[in-house]
Amino acid sequence: VIEAITEDEKVKGALFKKLDGIVKKDALFASNTSGIMISSLSSYTTRGKNFVGMHWFNPPQVMKLVEVVRGPETTEEAIRAVVQISESAGKVPILVNDGPGFFTTRFLNSWLMESYRMFESGVAGIAEIDKMSKLAFGFPMGPFELSDFIGLDTMLHVAEYMYEETKRPDYAAPTLLKK
Incomplete structure (x- = not known):
């Protein structure tokens, strides 16, 4: 079972708890979470292994x-x-260990939140930040394009989760994202 629903631990947990009671006990559960700890999500089930x-x-x-x-x-x-x-x-799997945001979301969250803060402080406009991110770093989307694609509600959930789990101020949601 590969889960790919909203990035909210309680919602994902409720689904996994329900599935745990209906799916064969030897079935594999995989979550497409972008950063909710696997130890937290697996605790809603009897199948941590x-x-x-x-x-x-x-x-x-x-x-x-x-x-x-x-x-x-x-x-x-x-x-x-x-x-x-x-x-x-056709994908390239890379193995990491459990932790808030794993590797990629921790890295990405820093870039996204800083992009919002740079816009808020007047360093550059949204279009310019998106374009510079693509041209300078080869990203397929800029931070604001990616935010629109992912959904601002998901972005806010991730920022709040990352801040709560790590207490790092640079992971906290900027004012613009909260509006």
Whole structure:
């Protein structure tokens, strides 16, 4: 089962809890969460050994990476299954360990939140920040384009989650994102 619903721990947890009661006990659960800890999500189930993060990137038809996240109980067999599924979809799976935001969301959140703050302080306009991000770093989308694609509600959830889990001020949602 690969879950890809809204980036909200309670919503995802409720779904996993419900699925845990209906899906075969040996079935693998994979979450497309962009940063909610696998240890937290797997706690809604009885299958921590068969629970893994499988974080796809937007836009999925362009981005090759799948961040495979090992939870504290995840077995090597579960990891191998997700790696195989990812590769069969033409993706490049890279394994990381559990932690708030894993690798990519921690890195990306810093860039996104700083982009919002630079706009708020007048460093550059939205179009200019998007264009510079694409030209300077080779990103397929700028931070504001990506925010629109992901959804501002999801962006806010992620920023709030990252701040709560790490207490790092640079991860906190900027004023513009809260409006």
